[in-house]
Amino acid sequence: MIKLTVVDRDNTEKEIEIPEDINLNLMEVLKAYEYDILATCGGIALCATCHVEVLEGLNQLKEAEDAELDMLDYLPDGGNNSRLACQLRVNKQLEGIKIKIRGDLV
Amino acid sequence: MNTQNIVYTDLCIIGAGPVGLFAVFEAGLLKMRCHLVDALPQIGGQLSEIYPHKPIYDIPGFPEIKAQELVDNLMEQIKPFEPGFTLGERVEQLHKDEEGNFTIVTSDQTEIHCKAVVIAGGLGCFEPRKPDVENLELFEGKGVSYMVKDPEVYRDKKIVLAGGGDSALDWTIFLANIAKEVTLVHRGDTFRGAPDSAEKVFLLAEMGKINLILSSHLTKINGNGHLKEVNLINKAKEESTLETDYLIPLFGLSPKLGPIADWGLTIDKSAIVVNTENYSTNVPGIYAIGDINTYPGKLKLILSGFHEAALMCQGAFKHVYPEQKLSFKYTTVYGVNSF
Secondary structure, three states: OEEEEEEOOOOOEEEEEEOOOOOOEHHHHHHHOOOOOOOOOOOOOOOOOOEEEEEEOHHHOOOOOHHHHHHHHHOOOOOOOEEEHHHOEOOHHHOOOEEEEOOOOO | OOHHHEEEOOEEEEOOOHHHHHHHHHHHHOOOOEEEEEOOOOOOHHHHHOOOOOEEOOEOOEOOEEHHHHHHHHHHHHHHHOOEEEEOOOEEEEEEOOOOOEEEEEOOOOEEEEOEEEEOOOOOEEEEOOOOOEOOHHHEOOOEOOOOOOHHHHOOOEEEEEOOOHHHHHHHHHHOOOOOEEEEEOOOOOOOOOHHHHHHHHHHHHOOOOEEEOOEEEEEEEEOOOEEEEEEEEOOOOEEEEEOOEEEEOOOEEEEOHHHHHOOOOEEOOEEEOEOOOOEOOOOOEEEOHHHEEOOOOOOOHHHHHHHHHHHHHHHHHHHOOOOOOOOOOHHHHOOOOO
16 A cells, blocks of 8 residues: 555645555546545646645656646746646555645636 | 628537537437537647547547547548538627527627537636736736737837746747846746756846746736736745836646636536536536536546437437427438438
8 A cells, every 4th residue: 555645725634545556646546535626637737737736755756747847837836846646656656755735726 | 790700500519529529410310400619720629639649448439549530530420410610719608599599609709699509618718827916817908918919019118927838938038139128937946848948048047138036926916007016925935026017927728617607507616517317507508518517427538428419419409499309210220311
Protein backbone atom coordinates (compact mmCIF):
# COMPACT_ATOMS: atom_id res chain seq x y z
CA MET A 1 0.00 0.00 0.00
CA ILE A 2 1.08 3.54 -0.74
CA LYS A 3 0.38 6.11 1.94
CA LEU A 4 0.09 9.80 1.24
CA THR A 5 -1.37 12.82 2.97
CA VAL A 6 -4.03 15.00 1.37
CA VAL A 7 -4.80 18.49 2.63
CA ASP A 8 -8.18 19.71 1.43
CA ARG A 9 -9.03 23.32 0.54
CA ASP A 10 -10.28 23.89 4.10
CA ASN A 11 -6.92 22.56 5.42
CA THR A 12 -8.44 19.29 6.65
CA GLU A 13 -5.64 16.76 6.58
CA LYS A 14 -6.14 13.07 5.90
CA GLU A 15 -3.85 10.14 5.21
CA ILE A 16 -5.02 7.89 2.41
CA GLU A 17 -3.82 4.43 1.41
CA ILE A 18 -3.81 3.26 -2.17
CA PRO A 19 -3.03 -0.26 -3.42
CA GLU A 20 0.24 -0.18 -5.35
CA ASP A 21 -1.02 -2.12 -8.32
CA ILE A 22 -3.99 0.13 -9.00
CA ASN A 23 -3.83 1.44 -12.55
CA LEU A 24 -4.94 5.00 -11.89
CA ASN A 25 -3.56 8.49 -11.68
CA LEU A 26 -3.70 10.63 -8.56
CA MET A 27 -6.60 12.74 -9.88
CA GLU A 28 -8.73 9.61 -10.27
CA VAL A 29 -7.81 8.46 -6.77
CA LEU A 30 -8.69 11.85 -5.26
CA LYS A 31 -12.04 11.81 -7.03
CA ALA A 32 -12.68 8.27 -5.78
CA TYR A 33 -12.06 9.60 -2.27
CA GLU A 34 -14.73 12.22 -3.04
CA TYR A 35 -12.44 15.21 -2.97
CA ASP A 36 -14.01 18.08 -4.88
CA ILE A 37 -12.18 18.09 -8.19
CA LEU A 38 -13.86 18.97 -11.48
CA ALA A 39 -11.46 17.07 -13.77
CA THR A 40 -13.20 18.71 -16.72
CA CYS A 41 -10.77 17.40 -19.32
CA GLY A 42 -10.68 13.88 -17.93
CA GLY A 43 -6.93 13.74 -17.41
CA ILE A 44 -5.19 15.18 -20.46
CA ALA A 45 -3.46 18.15 -18.74
CA LEU A 46 -5.80 20.62 -20.34
CA CYS A 47 -8.00 22.14 -17.66
CA ALA A 48 -5.76 22.16 -14.57
CA THR A 49 -8.74 21.64 -12.27
CA CYS A 50 -6.71 18.87 -10.59
CA HIS A 51 -3.93 21.30 -9.66
CA VAL A 52 -2.21 20.23 -6.43
CA GLU A 53 0.54 21.85 -4.41
CA VAL A 54 3.12 19.32 -3.30
CA LEU A 55 3.92 20.24 0.31
CA GLU A 56 6.28 17.34 0.93
CA GLY A 57 8.09 14.95 -1.41
CA LEU A 58 8.22 17.07 -4.56
CA ASN A 59 11.68 15.80 -5.54
CA GLN A 60 10.69 12.14 -5.48
CA LEU A 61 8.07 12.67 -8.19
CA LYS A 62 8.80 11.92 -11.83
CA GLU A 63 9.53 15.18 -13.61
CA ALA A 64 6.63 16.82 -15.39
CA GLU A 65 6.47 16.45 -19.16
CA ASP A 66 6.03 19.37 -21.54
CA ALA A 67 2.22 19.44 -21.62
CA GLU A 68 2.07 19.58 -17.83
CA LEU A 69 4.85 22.18 -17.55
CA ASP A 70 3.09 24.41 -20.09
CA MET A 71 -0.11 24.24 -18.10
CA LEU A 72 1.61 24.82 -14.74
CA ASP A 73 3.37 27.92 -16.06
CA TYR A 74 0.01 29.29 -17.09
CA LEU A 75 -1.74 28.90 -13.75
CA PRO A 76 -2.26 32.22 -11.97
CA ASP A 77 -1.84 30.49 -8.62
CA GLY A 78 0.81 28.01 -9.74
CA GLY A 79 4.14 27.77 -7.97
CA ASN A 80 7.37 25.80 -8.19
CA ASN A 81 5.77 22.96 -6.22
CA SER A 82 2.62 22.78 -8.32
CA ARG A 83 1.69 19.60 -10.19
CA LEU A 84 -1.35 18.25 -12.00
CA ALA A 85 -2.69 15.20 -10.18
CA CYS A 86 -3.85 13.68 -13.47
CA GLN A 87 -0.25 13.42 -14.64
CA LEU A 88 0.96 11.57 -11.52
CA ARG A 89 0.66 7.81 -11.85
CA VAL A 90 -0.05 5.91 -8.68
CA ASN A 91 3.17 4.08 -7.83
CA LYS A 92 6.00 4.24 -5.32
CA GLN A 93 6.78 7.87 -6.28
CA LEU A 94 3.75 8.95 -4.24
CA GLU A 95 4.85 7.18 -1.03
CA GLY A 96 4.81 9.60 1.89
CA ILE A 97 4.09 12.73 -0.13
CA LYS A 98 1.81 15.46 1.15
CA ILE A 99 -0.33 17.42 -1.26
CA LYS A 100 -2.77 20.27 -1.00
CA ILE A 101 -5.75 20.46 -3.37
CA ARG A 102 -5.74 23.74 -5.29
CA GLY A 103 -7.75 23.27 -8.50
CA ASP A 104 -10.55 25.66 -9.48
CA LEU A 105 -14.13 24.65 -8.76
CA VAL A 106 -15.75 26.78 -11.45
CA MET B 1 -29.07 41.60 -40.89
CA ASN B 2 -27.54 39.32 -43.46
CA THR B 3 -30.34 36.95 -44.44
CA GLN B 4 -27.82 34.24 -45.37
CA ASN B 5 -27.05 33.93 -41.67
CA ILE B 6 -30.50 32.74 -40.73
CA VAL B 7 -31.05 29.00 -40.47
CA TYR B 8 -34.26 27.04 -39.84
CA THR B 9 -34.02 23.48 -38.55
CA ASP B 10 -35.58 20.95 -36.17
CA LEU B 11 -32.65 20.42 -33.81
CA CYS B 12 -29.83 22.85 -33.21
CA ILE B 13 -26.89 20.85 -31.88
CA ILE B 14 -24.32 22.90 -29.99
CA GLY B 15 -20.98 21.15 -30.39
CA ALA B 16 -19.76 19.23 -33.43
CA GLY B 17 -17.77 16.61 -31.54
CA PRO B 18 -18.41 12.87 -31.95
CA VAL B 19 -21.54 12.87 -29.81
CA GLY B 20 -23.07 15.87 -31.56
CA LEU B 21 -22.32 14.27 -34.92
CA PHE B 22 -23.88 10.93 -33.98
CA ALA B 23 -26.97 12.76 -32.72
CA VAL B 24 -27.51 13.83 -36.35
CA PHE B 25 -27.73 10.17 -37.34
CA GLU B 26 -30.22 9.24 -34.64
CA ALA B 27 -32.27 12.37 -35.36
CA GLY B 28 -32.16 11.61 -39.07
CA LEU B 29 -33.65 8.16 -38.54
CA LEU B 30 -36.61 9.96 -36.97
CA LYS B 31 -36.75 12.48 -39.84
CA MET B 32 -35.53 15.40 -37.77
CA ARG B 33 -33.17 17.81 -39.51
CA CYS B 34 -30.13 19.12 -37.65
CA HIS B 35 -27.82 22.11 -37.70
CA LEU B 36 -24.57 22.02 -35.73
CA VAL B 37 -22.72 25.00 -34.27
CA ASP B 38 -19.18 24.87 -32.95
CA ALA B 39 -16.81 27.54 -31.69
CA LEU B 40 -13.91 25.65 -33.29
CA PRO B 41 -13.27 26.21 -36.98
CA GLN B 42 -13.49 22.50 -37.77
CA ILE B 43 -15.75 19.60 -36.87
CA GLY B 44 -14.68 16.85 -34.47
CA GLY B 45 -14.45 18.69 -31.15
CA GLN B 46 -11.54 17.70 -28.97
CA LEU B 47 -10.88 14.61 -31.11
CA SER B 48 -9.79 16.79 -34.03
CA GLU B 49 -8.49 19.73 -32.02
CA ILE B 50 -6.52 18.02 -29.28
CA TYR B 51 -5.66 14.43 -30.18
CA PRO B 52 -6.46 13.66 -33.84
CA HIS B 53 -3.74 11.01 -34.12
CA LYS B 54 -4.34 9.29 -30.79
CA PRO B 55 -5.84 5.83 -30.95
CA ILE B 56 -9.13 5.16 -29.16
CA TYR B 57 -9.71 1.60 -27.96
CA ASP B 58 -13.22 1.61 -26.52
CA ILE B 59 -15.44 2.28 -29.51
CA PRO B 60 -17.62 -0.82 -29.96
CA GLY B 61 -16.66 -2.71 -33.10
CA PHE B 62 -13.34 -0.90 -33.51
CA PRO B 63 -10.48 -2.57 -31.61
CA GLU B 64 -8.46 0.56 -32.38
CA ILE B 65 -9.37 3.71 -34.26
CA LYS B 66 -7.59 7.05 -34.52
CA ALA B 67 -9.61 9.97 -33.19
CA GLN B 68 -9.73 11.80 -36.54
CA GLU B 69 -10.68 8.59 -38.33
CA LEU B 70 -13.66 8.23 -36.02
CA VAL B 71 -14.73 11.78 -36.84
CA ASP B 72 -14.35 11.10 -40.57
CA ASN B 73 -16.42 7.92 -40.24
CA LEU B 74 -19.15 9.75 -38.32
CA MET B 75 -19.27 12.40 -41.05
CA GLU B 76 -19.76 9.67 -43.63
CA GLN B 77 -22.41 8.02 -41.48
CA ILE B 78 -24.49 11.21 -41.17
CA LYS B 79 -24.06 12.34 -44.79
CA PRO B 80 -27.51 11.05 -45.85
CA PHE B 81 -29.10 13.45 -43.38
CA GLU B 82 -27.45 16.57 -44.81
CA PRO B 83 -26.71 18.40 -41.57
CA GLY B 84 -25.89 22.11 -41.69
CA PHE B 85 -22.82 23.53 -39.98
CA THR B 86 -21.91 26.88 -38.49
CA LEU B 87 -18.24 26.63 -37.50
CA GLY B 88 -15.90 29.06 -35.79
CA GLU B 89 -18.79 30.84 -34.10
CA ARG B 90 -19.61 30.68 -30.43
CA VAL B 91 -23.19 30.34 -29.27
CA GLU B 92 -24.02 33.49 -27.30
CA GLN B 93 -27.77 33.82 -26.82
CA LEU B 94 -30.83 31.64 -26.55
CA HIS B 95 -34.36 32.93 -26.93
CA LYS B 96 -37.56 30.94 -26.54
CA ASP B 97 -40.75 32.24 -28.16
CA GLU B 98 -44.34 31.82 -26.97
CA GLU B 99 -44.81 28.68 -29.06
CA GLY B 100 -41.80 27.03 -27.43
CA ASN B 101 -39.49 27.42 -30.45
CA PHE B 102 -35.91 28.53 -29.92
CA THR B 103 -33.59 31.01 -31.57
CA ILE B 104 -29.87 30.65 -31.03
CA VAL B 105 -27.65 33.61 -31.83
CA THR B 106 -23.90 33.15 -32.35
CA SER B 107 -20.95 35.46 -31.83
CA ASP B 108 -21.16 36.38 -35.55
CA GLN B 109 -24.91 37.04 -35.30
CA THR B 110 -25.93 33.86 -37.13
CA GLU B 111 -29.50 33.02 -36.11
CA ILE B 112 -30.57 29.42 -35.85
CA HIS B 113 -34.32 28.92 -35.43
CA CYS B 114 -35.14 25.48 -34.12
CA LYS B 115 -37.72 23.40 -32.32
CA ALA B 116 -35.32 21.87 -29.82
CA VAL B 117 -31.76 22.52 -28.65
CA VAL B 118 -29.21 19.80 -28.02
CA ILE B 119 -26.15 20.79 -26.04
CA ALA B 120 -23.27 18.47 -26.93
CA GLY B 121 -20.57 20.92 -25.95
CA GLY B 122 -18.05 18.48 -24.45
CA LEU B 123 -15.57 20.37 -22.31
CA GLY B 124 -17.38 23.63 -23.02
CA CYS B 125 -15.72 26.56 -24.67
CA PHE B 126 -12.25 27.79 -23.87
CA GLU B 127 -12.12 31.11 -22.06
CA PRO B 128 -9.20 33.11 -20.70
CA ARG B 129 -8.23 32.02 -17.20
CA LYS B 130 -8.59 35.02 -14.91
CA PRO B 131 -6.25 35.55 -11.97
CA ASP B 132 -7.67 36.45 -8.57
CA VAL B 133 -6.99 40.20 -8.62
CA GLU B 134 -9.19 42.78 -6.91
CA ASN B 135 -11.06 45.08 -9.37
CA LEU B 136 -9.88 43.05 -12.38
CA GLU B 137 -13.30 42.69 -14.01
CA LEU B 138 -14.07 46.36 -13.33
CA PHE B 139 -11.36 47.39 -15.79
CA GLU B 140 -12.00 44.80 -18.52
CA GLY B 141 -11.99 46.77 -21.76
CA LYS B 142 -10.73 49.80 -19.81
CA GLY B 143 -7.08 48.84 -19.80
CA VAL B 144 -7.42 45.15 -19.00
CA SER B 145 -7.37 42.69 -21.88
CA TYR B 146 -6.88 38.93 -21.83
CA MET B 147 -5.46 38.72 -25.34
CA VAL B 148 -3.49 40.87 -27.73
CA LYS B 149 -5.66 41.61 -30.74
CA ASP B 150 -3.96 44.69 -32.15
CA PRO B 151 -0.41 45.27 -30.90
CA GLU B 152 -0.54 48.87 -32.21
CA VAL B 153 -2.89 49.75 -29.35
CA TYR B 154 0.13 49.45 -27.07
CA ARG B 155 2.51 51.64 -29.08
CA ASP B 156 4.32 54.07 -26.78
CA LYS B 157 2.21 52.98 -23.82
CA LYS B 158 3.17 51.49 -20.48
CA ILE B 159 2.03 47.87 -20.24
CA VAL B 160 2.16 45.15 -17.64
CA LEU B 161 1.89 41.52 -18.70
CA ALA B 162 1.24 38.81 -16.15
CA GLY B 163 1.80 35.10 -16.55
CA GLY B 164 4.50 32.51 -17.03
CA GLY B 165 3.36 30.52 -20.05
CA ASP B 166 4.65 30.80 -23.59
CA SER B 167 2.09 33.42 -24.63
CA ALA B 168 3.16 35.74 -21.79
CA LEU B 169 6.79 35.30 -22.84
CA ASP B 170 6.16 35.66 -26.56
CA TRP B 171 4.05 38.81 -26.19
CA THR B 172 6.61 40.31 -23.82
CA ILE B 173 9.29 39.82 -26.47
CA PHE B 174 7.04 41.17 -29.24
CA LEU B 175 5.74 44.20 -27.36
CA ALA B 176 9.21 45.16 -26.07
CA ASN B 177 9.77 46.82 -29.44
CA ILE B 178 6.42 48.59 -29.55
CA ALA B 179 5.46 49.76 -26.09
CA LYS B 180 7.12 52.55 -24.14
CA GLU B 181 7.62 50.30 -21.15
CA VAL B 182 6.98 46.57 -20.76
CA THR B 183 6.86 44.81 -17.42
CA LEU B 184 6.37 41.06 -17.07
CA VAL B 185 5.14 39.82 -13.71
CA HIS B 186 5.44 36.10 -12.94
CA ARG B 187 4.56 34.27 -9.76
CA GLY B 188 7.43 31.82 -10.09
CA ASP B 189 11.12 32.45 -10.59
CA THR B 190 11.51 30.18 -13.60
CA PHE B 191 9.69 29.53 -16.85
CA ARG B 192 9.69 25.79 -17.17
CA GLY B 193 7.53 25.22 -20.22
CA ALA B 194 9.24 27.45 -22.81
CA PRO B 195 13.02 27.60 -22.19
CA ASP B 196 13.90 29.31 -25.52
CA SER B 197 11.49 32.21 -25.06
CA ALA B 198 12.48 32.43 -21.39
CA GLU B 199 16.12 32.90 -22.38
CA LYS B 200 15.16 35.83 -24.65
CA VAL B 201 13.08 37.42 -21.90
CA PHE B 202 15.95 37.17 -19.39
CA LEU B 203 18.27 38.72 -22.00
CA LEU B 204 15.85 41.60 -22.67
CA ALA B 205 15.65 42.22 -18.92
CA GLU B 206 19.46 42.27 -18.64
CA MET B 207 19.63 44.76 -21.49
CA GLY B 208 17.12 46.95 -19.69
CA LYS B 209 14.55 46.66 -22.49
CA ILE B 210 11.89 45.18 -20.22
CA ASN B 211 11.23 44.98 -16.50
CA LEU B 212 11.04 41.43 -15.24
CA ILE B 213 9.43 41.00 -11.85
CA LEU B 214 9.62 37.40 -10.61
CA SER B 215 8.25 35.67 -7.52
CA SER B 216 5.47 38.24 -7.40
CA HIS B 217 1.82 38.44 -8.22
CA LEU B 218 -0.84 41.07 -8.76
CA THR B 219 -3.18 41.80 -5.87
CA LYS B 220 -5.26 44.78 -6.93
CA ILE B 221 -5.66 47.21 -9.79
CA ASN B 222 -6.86 50.79 -9.63
CA GLY B 223 -7.84 53.60 -11.92
CA ASN B 224 -10.33 56.30 -12.58
CA GLY B 225 -12.52 55.06 -15.43
CA HIS B 226 -9.37 53.61 -17.03
CA LEU B 227 -6.61 51.51 -15.52
CA LYS B 228 -3.85 53.55 -13.87
CA GLU B 229 -1.87 51.29 -11.57
CA VAL B 230 -1.38 47.72 -10.46
CA ASN B 231 -0.44 46.55 -6.99
CA LEU B 232 1.98 43.67 -6.52
CA ILE B 233 3.20 41.56 -3.67
CA ASN B 234 6.33 39.42 -3.64
CA LYS B 235 7.21 36.26 -1.75
CA ALA B 236 8.67 38.30 1.11
CA LYS B 237 5.21 39.94 1.38
CA GLU B 238 6.58 43.30 0.24
CA GLU B 239 4.02 45.33 -1.63
CA SER B 240 4.67 47.66 -4.54
CA THR B 241 2.74 49.69 -7.08
CA LEU B 242 3.37 50.11 -10.79
CA GLU B 243 1.88 52.81 -12.97
CA THR B 244 0.56 51.41 -16.22
CA ASP B 245 -1.80 52.11 -19.11
CA TYR B 246 -2.61 48.49 -19.83
CA LEU B 247 -2.61 45.15 -18.06
CA ILE B 248 -2.59 41.93 -20.08
CA PRO B 249 -3.08 38.85 -17.87
CA LEU B 250 -2.06 35.83 -19.97
CA PHE B 251 -2.87 32.70 -18.01
CA GLY B 252 -4.00 30.51 -20.88
CA LEU B 253 -7.45 29.22 -21.60
CA SER B 254 -9.61 26.97 -19.52
CA PRO B 255 -12.74 25.10 -20.53
CA LYS B 256 -15.92 26.72 -19.22
CA LEU B 257 -19.63 26.41 -19.88
CA GLY B 258 -19.65 29.99 -21.17
CA PRO B 259 -22.98 31.67 -22.00
CA ILE B 260 -24.80 28.31 -21.59
CA ALA B 261 -24.36 28.75 -17.84
CA ASP B 262 -26.83 31.67 -17.98
CA TRP B 263 -29.67 29.84 -19.73
CA GLY B 264 -31.48 28.80 -16.56
CA LEU B 265 -30.29 25.20 -16.73
CA THR B 266 -29.61 23.25 -13.56
CA ILE B 267 -25.85 23.00 -13.26
CA ASP B 268 -23.84 20.80 -10.93
CA LYS B 269 -20.06 21.23 -10.80
CA SER B 270 -19.95 22.90 -14.21
CA ALA B 271 -22.02 20.11 -15.85
CA ILE B 272 -25.67 20.18 -16.95
CA VAL B 273 -28.00 18.00 -14.91
CA VAL B 274 -30.19 15.74 -17.10
CA ASN B 275 -32.97 13.19 -16.79
CA THR B 276 -31.55 9.91 -18.08
CA GLU B 277 -34.86 8.84 -19.61
CA ASN B 278 -34.30 11.22 -22.53
CA TYR B 279 -31.37 13.46 -21.51
CA SER B 280 -33.68 16.42 -21.12
CA THR B 281 -32.65 19.33 -18.93
CA ASN B 282 -34.91 21.26 -16.58
CA VAL B 283 -35.85 23.54 -19.51
CA PRO B 284 -38.40 21.83 -21.82
CA GLY B 285 -36.95 21.46 -25.31
CA ILE B 286 -33.30 21.68 -24.24
CA TYR B 287 -31.31 18.46 -24.05
CA ALA B 288 -27.69 17.82 -23.03
CA ILE B 289 -25.59 14.84 -24.13
CA GLY B 290 -21.96 13.77 -23.90
CA ASP B 291 -19.25 15.08 -21.58
CA ILE B 292 -21.16 18.27 -20.76
CA ASN B 293 -23.97 16.55 -18.82
CA THR B 294 -24.08 14.87 -15.46
CA TYR B 295 -26.29 12.28 -13.78
CA PRO B 296 -25.76 9.52 -11.21
CA GLY B 297 -23.24 7.07 -12.62
CA LYS B 298 -22.12 9.37 -15.47
CA LEU B 299 -19.12 8.13 -17.43
CA LYS B 300 -17.37 10.59 -19.71
CA LEU B 301 -17.00 8.16 -22.60
CA ILE B 302 -17.76 8.62 -26.29
CA LEU B 303 -19.77 5.40 -26.27
CA SER B 304 -21.91 6.70 -23.39
CA GLY B 305 -22.49 9.86 -25.41
CA PHE B 306 -23.67 7.78 -28.39
CA HIS B 307 -26.19 6.00 -26.19
CA GLU B 308 -27.35 9.33 -24.78
CA ALA B 309 -27.79 10.70 -28.32
CA ALA B 310 -30.11 7.81 -29.23
CA LEU B 311 -32.33 8.22 -26.18
CA MET B 312 -32.28 12.00 -26.46
CA CYS B 313 -33.66 11.81 -30.01
CA GLN B 314 -36.61 9.74 -28.83
CA GLY B 315 -37.40 12.46 -26.31
CA ALA B 316 -36.73 15.31 -28.73
CA PHE B 317 -39.05 13.72 -31.33
CA LYS B 318 -41.93 13.81 -28.87
CA HIS B 319 -41.14 17.46 -28.20
CA VAL B 320 -40.78 18.43 -31.86
CA TYR B 321 -43.76 16.39 -33.11
CA PRO B 322 -46.11 16.06 -30.14
CA GLU B 323 -48.96 14.93 -32.43
CA GLN B 324 -47.02 12.18 -34.16
CA LYS B 325 -46.65 8.61 -32.96
CA LEU B 326 -43.07 7.49 -32.57
CA SER B 327 -42.38 4.03 -33.92
CA PHE B 328 -38.99 2.53 -33.25
CA LYS B 329 -37.32 1.07 -36.34
CA TYR B 330 -34.18 -1.00 -36.79
CA THR B 331 -31.78 0.12 -39.52
CA THR B 332 -31.28 -3.56 -40.36
CA VAL B 333 -34.96 -3.76 -41.30
CA TYR B 334 -35.62 -0.32 -42.76
CA GLY B 335 -32.14 0.80 -43.82
CA VAL B 336 -31.07 4.44 -43.65
CA ASN B 337 -33.40 6.60 -45.66
CA SER B 338 -31.84 9.91 -46.57
CA PHE B 339 -33.68 13.20 -46.75
